[in-house]
Amino acid sequence: MSERVRAAGPQHEHRAPSACPVCGDRLAVTRLGCGTCGTELAGLFAPCDYCALDDRESEMLRVFLASRGNLREVEKHLGVSYPTARARFNDLLRKLGLAGAEEAPSAPNRDQILSEVASGALSPDEAATLLAQL
Structure with missing residues (x-):
């Protein structure tokens, strides 16, 4: 601009x-x-399609691209567990219409969610949303 x-x-x-x-x-x-x-x-x-991403999804895509697709790097940058990084990436693929039909949603389990809240990597509101989806 x-x-x-x-x-x-x-x-x-x-x-x-x-x-x-x-x-x-x-x-x-x-x-x-x-x-x-x-x-x-x-x-x-x-x-x-990319303009419809919210801030969190845009950040996930930016970090994923900057790390050249390395989910371990994404995990470190976002300060989340590997299963959470993978779940967010799968959610991003689904939102963009790029997920295969054989791919099942990979949501973190209750213990992982609570662990991430305790570490500060996940807000209580985000955790509540994830726990409600279990």
Whole structure:
């Protein structure tokens, strides 16, 4: 983004929603605009699968790519157990539509979740969500 656009536009960017707040279907990009000159383009544009990732998923993908696919490195960087790193990676693959049908969800067990809360690698809210899924 150019300095001129930053100065003229908002000081922070917001992530565009990916799902319709009414029906839950995926939203389509239909308008693009230039913050500098005001030019607008209207049409139906191809969606960006990676743009729909939340901050945690984007971080997982960034760390995975930076570690060249080494889940042990991902585990160390994120401060989680190997099963949790693998589960997050599998969740990311599923969200992107890249998981094979034979791949079963690999969620951490109760003891792993509680251990990660105790070590500070997992927040109590995240743990509660994971425990509710067991």
